[in-house]
Amino acid sequence: MTRFLLRRILAMIPVCLGVTFLLFSLLYVTPGDPARLVLGEEATEESLQEFRREHYLDRPLLTRYGLFIYNTVVHQDMGRSYMTRRPVTGEIANTFPVTLNLASGSIVLATVMGLAFGIICAVKQYSIFDNITMVIAMLGISTPLFYLGILLILWFSVQLQWVPSSGFDSLSQRLLPWITLSATSMSIITRMTRSSMLEVIRSDYVRTARAKGQTERVVILKHALRNALIPIITIVGIQFGHLLGGAILTESVFSIPGMGRLAVDAIKARDYPIVQGAVLYIAMAYVVINLLVDLLYAWVDPKLRTQCR
Amino acid sequence: MDQQREHILDIRDLRVQYHTDTGLVKAVEGLNLSLARGETLGLVGETGAGKTTTALAIMQLIASPPGRIAGGSIFFEGEDMLAKSEEEKRHIRGGKIAMIFQDPMTSLNPVLSVQEQIAEMIRLHQKVTDKEALEKARDMLGLVGLRPERGPDYPHQFSGGMKQRVVIAIALACSPRLLIADEPTTALDVTIQAQILELMQQLKQHFNTATILISHDLGVVAQLCDSVAIMYAGRILEKADAKSLYANPQHPYTQGLFNSIPDMTKNVTRLNTIAGLPPDPTELPPGCCFAPRCAHASGACSEGSPRMVEYKPGHFVACSRMNGNGGGALGPAEERGQAHG
Ligand SMILES: Nc1ncnc2c1ncn2[C@@H]1O[C@H](COP(=O)(O)OP(=O)(O)O)[C@@H](O)[C@H]1O
Numbered sequence: 329m330t331r332f333l334l335r336r337i338l339a340m341i342p343v344c345l346g347v348t349f350l351l352f353s354l355l356y357v358t359p360g361d362p363a364r365l366v367l368g369e370e371a372t373e374e375s376l377q378e379f380r381r382e383h384y385l386d387r388p389l390l391t392r393y394g395l396f397i398y399n400t401v402v403h404q405d406m407g408r409s410y411m412t413r414r415p416v417t418g419e420i421a422n423t424f425p426v427t428l429n430l431a432s433g434s435i436v437l438a439t440v441m442g443l444a445f446g447i448i449c450a451v452k453q454y455s456i457f458d459n460i461t462m463v464i465a466m467l468g469i470s471t472p473l474f475y476l477g478i479l480l481i482l483w484f485s486v487q488l489q490w491v492p493s494s495g496f497d498s499l500s501q502r503l504l505p506w507i508t509l510s511a512t513s514m515s516i517i518t519r520m521t522r523s524s525m526l527e528v529i530r531s532d533y534v535r536t537a538r539a540k541g542q543t544e545r546v547v548i549l550k551h552a553l554r555n556a557l558i559p560i561i562t563i564v565g566i567q568f569g570h571l572l573g574g575a576i577l578t579e580s581v582f583s584i585p586g587m588g589r590l591a592v593d594a595i596k597a598r599d600y601p602i603v604q605g606a607v608l609y610i611a612m613a614y615v616v617i618n619l620l621v622d623l624l625y626a627w628v629d630p631k632l633r634t635q636c637r
Numbered sequence: 638m639d640q641q642r643e644h645i646l647d648i649r650d651l652r653v654q655y656h657t658d659t660g661l662v663k664a665v666e667g668l669n670l671s672l673a674r675g676e677t678l679g680l681v682g683e684t685g686a687g688k689t690t691t692a693l694a695i696m697q698l699i700a701s702p703p704g705r706i707a708g709g710s711i712f713f714e715g716e717d718m719l720a721k722s723e724e725e726k727r728h729i730r731g732g733k734i735a736m737i738f739q740d741p742m743t744s745l746n747p748v749l750s751v752q753e754q755i756a757e758m759i760r761l762h763q764k765v766t767d768k769e770a771l772e773k774a775r776d777m778l779g780l781v782g783l784r785p786e787r788g789p790d791y792p793h794q795f796s797g798g799m800k801q802r803v804v805i806a807i808a809l810a811c812s813p814r815l816l817i818a819d820e821p822t823t824a825l826d827v828t829i830q831a832q833i834l835e836l837m838q839q840l841k842q843h844f845n846t847a848t849i850l851i852s853h854d855l856g857v858v859a860q861l862c863d864s865v866a867i868m869y870a871g872r873i874l875e876k877a878d879a880k881s882l883y884a885n886p887q888h889p890y891t892q893g894l895f896n897s898i899p900d901m902t903k904n905v906t907r908l909n910t911i912a913g914l915p916p917d918p919t920e921l922p923p924g925c926c927f928a929p930r931c932a933h934a935s936g937a938c939s940e941g942s943p944r945m946v947e948y949k950p951g952h953f954v955a956c957s958r959m960n961g962n963g964g965g966a967l968g969p970a971e972e973r974g975q976a977h978g
Pocket residue numbers: 655656657662663664682683684685686687688689690691700703704918
């Protein structure tokens with residue numbers, strides 16, 4: 329097990345290198361001059377050159393990439409923002425927890441509700457509850473996130489005035505963003521749970537469990553769910569990845585000071601150091617989530633566990 | 638009443654139906670069957686005859702929807718299973734009636750260790766601590782010929798034959814009074830089949846459990862059973878003690894089954910098969926369900942199901958050819974059965 333973990337953690341290194349290199353190449357070919365954007369229209373050619381030299385913008389792509397990796401790994405320094413002049417690590421330390429909270433709160437909500445709805449739908453297949461849930465799930469999948477966010481603000485913040493429409497400090501502020509961001513994933517997890525459970529409920533070993541005289545609750549939650557979880561875990565992992573992307577939109581709709589908004593603003597301003605830092609963090613988050621998903625697999629599926637040994 | 642007390646199981650005029658898109662499948666249609674304590678009965682019939690459905694009906698495990706017990710009664714130890722609450726049924730399932738399913742590859746839960754799956758059965762029906770249950774589970778593994786140390790292993794680490802041994806260990810863990818084995822060897826290799834049958838023979842003596850051995854193989858049944866019932870299109874066509882049935886099959890269908898067993902002593906190039914196919918269970922023929930394939934069929938055969946008659950003491954046949962030969966009907970249940978047919 330420790331060898332498996334070690335191998336997976338080592339595998340993070342090439343992934344992060346690859347993602348950051350791709351990003352550097354993209355930024356290199358994207359039009360837009362940071363020097364001009366930061367110093368403004370009236371800046372002299374001299375000061376522009378000075379700015380580029382200071383930030384190595386006049387160097388070739390590989391040199392810039394090498395410097396970035398060297399400084400990040402050796403000095404844990406990702407440079408300073410062109411705009412605010414503050415260190416990138418500090419900016420990210422301020423915003424990354426907010427985004428992580430938004431995304432993980434949403435995935436927990438989506439998973440818990442998705443599992444609950446999916447199980448009930450499978451057990452009561454074709455019931456009214458099942459039919460209504462499936463229609464809502466269909467809507468949840470097809471409604472764009474920003475649209476749902478605006479609708480929720482209109483209903484619950486503007487009309488009913490139950491919760492504030494922006495910010496992310498108190499629980500009441502977090503409720504709408506969590507629901508908005510989790511809606512699609514919740515719908516997908518509900519549908520996945522339902523179909524996975526339906527398949528497992530008809531299996532022979534579930535019939536064996538009933539033939540033992542086991543109660544229906546234990547048959548469903550112990551015998552069926554444990555097996556149905558295997559494909560559901562995959563979906564939850566993929567959805568968490570999507571949620572990190574969706575977080576950027578959600579942060580814009582609800583004016584949440586998260587890393588998504590930081591990154592979007594930085595891209596507009598060609599604030600390269602911030603963009604690089606944000607992307608590196610998101611890449612690492614992806615890799616860590618994948619690792620967690622694999623550990624969950626091993627926990628649920630003894631076939632994998634016996635292979636890992 | 639007397640008969641009920643004597644018999645551990647008494648099924649009367651059982652009817653089980655499945656509602657499907659293509660129509661109402663009458664899987665079991667007027668089945669009568671009884672089993673004495675300690676008796677081993679072979680239930681023989683082609684695929685689709687309704688054997689598994691009968692077994693699930695006894696266990697009260699017919700999946701609903703699409704299935705439904707449409708009529709009849711199942712008396713287990715003199716008490717009507719259909720009248721029991723879900724709670725009471727759960728105590729009977731596993732504790733008093735246990736079942737071995739057809740396919741060992743799929744009847745064990747892949748994410749639970751085999752000892753846990755045996756121990757679960759024990760915990761459900763006996764007052765034991767978790768530790769005692771696990772110990773007893775390992776003892777059961779030993780009893781079915783597996784090493785007790787393999788208890789913590791998972792089903793995928795066992796072969797098909799070993800899995801079936803685990804399934805048998807689960808079924809017998811609480812010493813049930815009735816064991817239903819649904820084609821326990823069909824999914825296994827021939828050599829493994831022999832080992833499993835041998836094991837079941839031993840355990841039958843060890844536990845003295847009344848057993849229904851479901852099979853489509855008359856050879857398998859001959860090895861283990863005291864009596865044999867021949868099932869066709871949801872009904873029993875012939876029932877007798879094994880000796881009498883093998884020596885003297887009476888129903889044309891039973892005779893056809895025996896004829897279709899290849900005889901290695903004779904040099905034949907073709908297998909004798911019964912002409913035609915079993916009837917479509919959504920549209921059972923009126924009268925005798927075997928009549929469309931029967932060489933002896935006459936006009937009388939399509940009018941009302943033939944009643945079960947006692948051809949010889951203990952040897953029952955449902956064929957209109959027998960009705961002339963005298964012999965009383967089994968009981969009032971059969972007459973009720975006719976009214977439905
Ligand atoms: N769950 C089900 N849904 C619909 N039809 C079924 C179901 N189970 C069994 N049947 C039908 O009932 C009939 C009897 O099946 P079964 O009891 O499995 O027979 P056997 O075990 O003798 O092969 C068959 O025609 C089969 O197609």
